[in-house]
Amino acid sequence: MTEEYPSVRMSGAQGAPRPSAFPRARLTSPAVLSGAHTDHAFDLARCLLAREFPQRWEHSQGAAAGASRLAPILGKHSEVVRAAALLHDIGYASTVSRTGFHPLDGARYLRGLGVDQRVVSLVAHHTFALLEAELRELREPLEGEFELPPQELQDAMVYCDMTSALNGQLTTSRVRTAEILIRYGTESIVGRFITRAEPLIHAAVARVVDRLDRAGESV
Template sequence: MGLTEWAYKLSEEMLSEPLPRRWGHSLGVAERARSLSPILSADAELLEAAAVLHDVGYSPAIATTGFHPLDGARFLRKRGADERVTRLVAHHSCALLEAEERGLQEDLAAEFELERPALVDALIFCDMTTTPDGTQTTATARLNEIVERYGPDTIVGRFIQRAAPEIHAAVGRVDQRLKGVSASAQPM
């Protein structure tokens, strides 16, 4: 079984029944990841696997700390997942900032190294341009939706507001890379 096939199967097993909306979001994020294959080359499969697994830590079967990037990454490591996928899940969408809000920054940083910046940006792009239902959106709309859903003064609300500049920057960097590929594919 290939990496992405394994990732889809595991994500579906952990999310589809207990959290069908989260499963729909994960499928949408994975679809966005596939759309980035022109700028990812050899890492396209890796990103798609991380994308479909990025929220696996929400599964009630494995949620222990209440911080889904850490719970998901620990679970994936125990399941023998590719270490790069595990690191992307651990650090997806500026997770270090949320870990700081939760008092878990040292745990996250000590247990999981950061993946290379271009892949971190790509996963931020995929997650932050996908609605909770799995459809495409803008980063601004997604950030506003998160603040509205959780409230501005909650842990998640505070974190996402702090992370917004980096999220917008990451989405911008990915957009630029995509435009570069599109421009080079234009006939002369």
């Protein structure tokens, strides 16, 4: 199914872009893992989030900073994870949201742009998105349309997302999950998801920290 998005006039970082506003070559080639790869992800995420959701934009920049901290253990995957960290919340943008479930909407939007499949899959499945998809009765399309990334990259995305506070500052996964539960409420879909996923989130972050420790890196 082809996703259709409204035509929106671009005005620097102020406007929300439609897919055709961005050249495909910058994020499509698996060989494009240089600074240009994440520079373009930065521009796209900024255009979609900075004005409408400034806190989510700050959070996304913090998540990207987390990916940079993981570079010593991510190796050749570092830029892919950093691009996904920058883009993981674009599904909240009004020009992108279709189902109300941001991992699915963001991934479909990026797929429509022809973005590198590895980045798209990380956005689709970030932070145990399948568990929330079940609560929203959207597991089938998410699981059917987007392949699960390797476990180590899934863990890296959990670390990036769940150690970046809403203001982009470094935090702990326990503080972050507690803040989400307060913000959404325990009976909301998001609250129920976090309650279910919380042990998995902390375990994933712990695995990443352990890998960093074994590599002689500190966070």
